[in-house]
Amino acid sequence: MTAIRMDGRAVADQIKAELKVRVDALREQGVTVGLGTVLVGDDPASQIYVNGKHSDCEQVGIESFRVDLTADATPEQVERSIRVLNDSTMCTGYIVQLPLPSHIDPTWVLELIDPDKDADGLTADNLGRLVLGQPGPVPCTPRGIVELLRRYEIPLDGADVCVIGRGTTVGRPLGLLLTARENNATVTLCHTGTRDLAEHTRRADIVIGAAGRPGLITASMIKPGAVVVDVGVTRVNGKPVGDATDDVWDVASHVTPNPGGIGPMTRAMLLANVVDRAEALAVLQ
């Protein structure tokens, strides 16, 4: 256990304190910041996450609105809830908690979200902005990963980063963010079709696991002194477990605990996206 622990919980608390100053300044200007959540169904993990988002808002002074629909809600009911949030002047940004029940197509739902209120940065417009290098909300987990690395002064410019996972919420946008000019990293994006994963991870200065497969990343796959960011969340007997085994702490220079690493950073970046958006609107007033 020689690696430095990158404490996402502590950094998220600091970021929330910084956001509170910005929210207070907006309130002075007469601008209220409001986050909406839409939750469909009663998945216990999703309920924990949504509860967490509302308590984060309260800490920072952001108004929050909650729309909870039952698991058997029709697509029309989901659509109606989204239209209400699109039209609400109190709500400056919102999220639809994923995963949705199987009878509701997440792609269809995401495209109903007003891109200007997309606090997750997951609509086609906003992912397109990320591809084009244009300003806009960035998906919360990738933004949280880059922010945590920055605050621990891990150099990204020219670094070899191996990202494991190509999902729409983490791996794919993370590759875009890390290769954006302002970060300037070189990214290898690995996935289930990668022939020899260890060959790629061993070359990397930073390995980021976002596969959701416990035990996937072991010490022998890590270059001595490299940085390990463990994003995976798999529930084993109800407890969240990451993708990396504990022996990576003996080889790496820095490791994110999981839980206590990227999860809290993801939540902090959701708030940051909402505050960014409210500030952009305040300038236009």
Ligand SMILES: Nc1nc(=O)c2c([nH]1)NC[C@@H]1CN(c3ccc(C(=O)N[C@@H](CCC(=O)O)C(=O)O)cc3)C=[N+]21
């Ligand atoms: N529209 C949407 N946006 C999301 O951002 C989103 C989503 N849907 N669906 C699910 C995933 C997952 N996710 C997490 C957020 C916080 C923690 C978190 O704070 N975890 C704590 C542990 C909490 C626990 O015990 O589970 C930690 O890592 O310390 C984890 C996972 C956001 N997601």
